[in-house]
Amino acid sequence: MQTPPHPRRTLSALLTAALVAALLSLSWAGGSPARAAAGDGSVSDPDIVYAGRWDTSSGTAAVPHWSGAYLQTAFTGTTVKVRARDAVNFYASVDGGPDVFHAGVRGTVNLTPHPLSPGTHSLRISYRSGDTVFQGLVLDSGARTVAPAVPSGLVEFVGDSITVGTTSSQNARTAYGWLIGERLGTEHTQVAQGGACLVATADGCVGLEQQFGRLNPNSPTPDWDFSRYQANAVVINLGTNDVGHGVGSTQFQSAYSSLLRRVRAAYPRAWIFALETFRGRYVPQTEAAVQAAVDGGDSRLSFVDTTGWLGSGDLTDSVHPNDQGHRVIADRLAPIIAARIGG
Template identity: 70%
Template sequence: MQITPHPAPAHRAGATRVLPALLTAVLLACLLSWAGASPVRAAPGDGSVSDPHITYTGRWDTSSGTDAVPHWTGGYLRTAFTGTTVKVKARDAVNFYASIDGKPDVFHAGVRGTVNLTPQPLAAGTHTLRISYRSGDTVFRGLVLDPGARTVAASAPARLIEFVGDSITAGALTDRLALDSYAWKTGERLDARHTRIARSGYCLVARSGCVGLSGQFFKTSSTGSQNWDFSRYQADAVVINLGTNDIGHGVPGTTFQSAYTTFLRDIRTRYPNATLFAVQTLKKRYVNETRAAVSARNSAGDARVHFVDTSGWLTDGTHYEDGNGHPNEAGHTAFADRLAPVISAKLPAQAGAPAAVAPGQPGDPSLKFVGRWDTHSSRTAYTPYWAGAYYRAGFTGRTVKLKQRGTVDLWARIDNGPVTFYDDVKGTVHLTPSPLPSGNHTLQVNYQVVAGSYRGDAVFQGLVLDSGATTFAPAAPRKLVEFVGDSITVGTTTSQNARTAYGWLIGERLGVEHTQIAQGGACLVATADGCVGLERQFSRLNPNATTPDWDFSRYQANAVVINLGTNDVGHGVSSAQFQAAYTRLLRTVRAAHPQAWIFALETFRGRYVPQTEAAVKTVTDAGDARVSFVDTTGWLTSGDLTDSVHPNDKGHRAIAERLAPIIAARIGN
């Protein structure tokens, strides 16, 4: 606590009264402490365990005021903070994961003391932090921030889903345990807070040494006897996956059914408004008994209890880590793909939230739109801007159709098969005239561009699926590379435009998402004769509009590749103008993508090369070490060009061959 000094008491009126009052307050505080009163709550923003800007999800013990201890598996904390660095204080050796600004979790193994989470300082501003503990001395002792920095309350999803189970729910045998479990993946997919009341080897019924979750669920920890205070949080949904282990401990079916019915009843008393899901175990144990327990609760008047049939969700040889029913990472992902829509369909709409979206329609969270798409102007039609935007979806069933508003050219790819071109199509476009085998499938669609502008009415209005089919989120790359440029980056004069441009080729080769912030004829500098200046338009949703700005929180690039300067010469841009504008663009990109590696390419015609190099040097000398100049001398020959400027398909492949390893060396692919 910081105390502001005052003048000496001899120089203040009433000093003889102030000092006794201060002593009385100190003594009273000491007496309260000796009496076991709760510690004084920390001031917001100080990063201590009691800082109200730090939120704890799961069953945490924070009563000491100095140590926060998560119980059960997969508990995590979230906050936001200002400044450029953050450290976390640990008591003893511990393993944990940390995610900053929504980036992939970084594993910190066997660390102790004050652990620096930002060895590479962040850009100045406000950042988010999530920490989840794996094993070891799982004790959180607070954060250390920059001088003058503070924590900020981070936004959090309104809903919370609690997952109850054994080793399967805990994510046993996967690489990251809880973070790879279907429970974590389902919670993230539904944009909900999530807890796991699960532990390996646990049963529903306590029998012959097996801990029974029908009783332990109501405790603070997985092994203790202290009751949990259910007023600390209320779940919107509880997902129960129990029964796999009971059979090995000789639990009769009648005993299991009775215990399950009572367990559902007891959970209802703690969570009066939750929707409860009783999941059929993957090994199909006690299926009839689980169904009967759900029916018993329904008959007793509890309509918000549901049985979940998991038949066919996972495949032997593909989705399992061993022969004991433990899913591998792909299995947990497949489980979450099927479970998330089941939960979503049964939960009531949140206050003020839009109605649930039908599978395959705009707004369906299983659809992934990559690039700069306008998803806000209309709830029923999504429009892509800039070149090379695409979307991906997973779907069940045997057929899929695409709803298009007006005539457009597009490419579609199903299950990583060949790419099919659809010329001048509109309305409901059948993408599977020959039905697929039953099961899970993936779809990728992108629209044709000409010189960076979309040809035709590139507006997505939804998918048409088989009766009873649904969508799921397909596995997605965790990294993204953004390519900034003109017609060369667009892929003008190649066979498939953006699809055969070096940016798309590199993205596919490295297994990353990719965007092309490029337009034919664009300059770096906006000129009086009408050349679109990407220094200015880079931050926009639409290359041909001054507003609105793009929301860079919608994705963060791991790398940004800039290839500009080919057209500026023809519009009279001076060397000094170009260098100043390039420097500003580098700073704009850094502000937009704080962690990205930025590559400034020498244009293939060798224009403004000293100025590009000088701009890179300016920002690196100012402390931005994650910017590189890329010398492209000799990358293309005359046989690689359609004309004197634009690479052909062979030329774009040549660029990809040279550039991909340069990017991979920096971002780790």
């Protein structure tokens, strides 16, 4: 005669079986994907390195919310394709070659219409406009991604349409921030939006004093996770638009001081460069905010006098630099940054 099973063990076994069945059911029903394996080319593949503030929370799509974001990886095989959700404009460079512009493409986009020689190749993709959603790579059968060689150090550029590169030929890619990062051999991010102010105003100007710490410039949540990268230097160019939104001198100086504190809290070791706006707006207030922070013990902070940097031939209009103007800014500013952080 068999001994009947212990009732607690029976219940435990039944619960375990039910849990396993539920997990299997979720996986077949398309539930939360498992952590991607290195080399598979998916959005969460750790061999794909994202520069800038990307939202990768879904696991199936990566979305850059600020200008100038890009991704890098390396891959084996002879071809590579990228998945686009809808019509998008982006640049892609293979093996350090020219950045090829792909305009209005969607679906699975072939980045290597002429197959490469067998071996390991590098890839960089930077989005410009449209449906800027990265949905992963498609590789040859048996091929895989490889961890890319990425530059050491990172410089972050905080600003408005000038930092975005508005009216330059390739926007972010021909803006001074991108040019300086490439020249110094560092990674670079542009935490910038066209029309942005320092101070958030009642008539709708996005205020980067508040939005600097956000994943998305146009949403109060979520906060950006600053542990994802640390900047070696931060360049701030704000104040051009605040005048047109009625921001007073005292309010501007207070907000600039607040922004400096936020940047320092986010990047304790970074050197911060506060630029005089190229139109010379709020200069005494910017200098005063910087001096107050230095007097308060922040020794890694500089005001940068930009008087006379740009002439009429360097501007597309009375505000925005053209390609030549952005190169002029890069020529002036890159050595100032390099003197503090190297490169």
